[in-house]
Amino acid sequence: xxxxxxxxxxxxxxxxxxxxxxxxxxxxxxxxxxxxxxxxxxxxxxxxxxxxxxxxxxxxxxxxxxxxxxxxxxxxxxxxxxxxxxxxxxxxxxxxx
Numbered sequence: 096x097x098x099x100x101x102x103x104x105x106x107x108x109x110x111x112x113x114x115x116x117x118x119x120x121x122x123x124x125x126x127x128x129x130x131x132x133x134x135x136x137x138x139x140x141x142x143x144x145x146x147x148x149x150x151x152x153x154x155x156x157x158x159x160x161x162x163x164x165x166x167x168x169x170x171x172x173x174x175x176x177x178x179x180x181x182x183x184x185x186x187x188x189x190x191x192x
Contacts, residue, residue, distance in 0.1 A: 117141075123188040124148075125164035125171040132182050137175060165191050 115133035117140045122128050126144035130137055136157040144150070144164065148171075152163035159176040170192075174185040 120173075120175065120184060121186070122162065122164060122173045123171045123186050124169065125166070125173070128160075128162065128173055128175075130160060130175055130182070132177070134180065135177070137177060137182070167191060 115131045117129045117131045120128050120130060122142070124145065125148045126142060128142045129140040131140055137160050139155045139160050142162070147166045148164050150162060151165050152161065154161040159174070162173040164171040164173065168191055170189050172187045176183050
């Protein structure tokens with residue numbers, strides 16, 4: 096697991112959810128992403144962005160969800176994927192070029 100003020104990477108060790116429930120994940124300063132994990136697949140449920148943020152990339156597959164958010168100054172890359180039966184989350188924040 097790695098983390099710094101501008102990034103986060105690690106596994107989300109929530110208790111097993113039966114039935115699957117939507118879980119809220121922070122997307123750094125950009126906002127919040129809701130994802131459901133049923134033990135096998137990820138389902139994108141929703142996102143809510145903070146004022147001034149917009150989406151430039153959205154890639155949703157059964158085992159991986161990726162977003163790229165921008166506000167003109169900062170870029171936030173959000174990635175959630177299934178790895179060995181767990182949700183692995185990676186959020187990176189960097190200057191927007």
